[in-house]
């Protein structure tokens with residue numbers, strides 16, 4: 001899809017394509033629908049980022065809570081969304097040793113108990129070593145810090161998902 005075709009989609013098609021660029025948060029796509037036509041995929045991404053930034057903290061926490069744990073129960077059951085499955089696989093989370101799995105599981109529980117929302121990181125930009133290091137380090141932060149860091153990671157995940165849907169071609173310039 002290039003950006004001009006994106007701008008021609010009707011609302012239903014727009015949501016079916018972009019409804020999961022923020023995991024389980026189709027409201028993000030629904031909210032920015034009114035801002036079309038989009039100049040390019042960066043503009044589309046910027047509109048979603050602005051929507052996320054303007055959410056109250058309760059809304060930001062909700063966005064993070066809608067993310068599946070990394071290598072968590074849903075991953076074990078094979079019931080992640082297509083996007084999350086591919087992302088968690090890309091990070092090599094399906095090749096963790098039992099010890100690494102245990103560490104991630106226990107730290108995920110500690111993280112969620114401390115902050116009240118799950119640890120979110122852009123798995124496609126972090127191999128499993130960086131993820132294991134990241135969750136242990138970020139566990140020491142404050143809730144306010146982690147709320148913002150988590151949303152910044154959601155924005156990175158969102159951009160990669162957008163780039164897999166929209167061809168960022170400048171040829172039509």
Ligand SMILES: NC(=O)NC1=NC(=O)NC1=O
Pocket residue numbers: 067068069070083084085087088118119120121122123124157
């Ligand atoms: N808790 C998470 O960080 N989940 C995820 N990050 C990704 O990049 N994909 C996910 O499913």
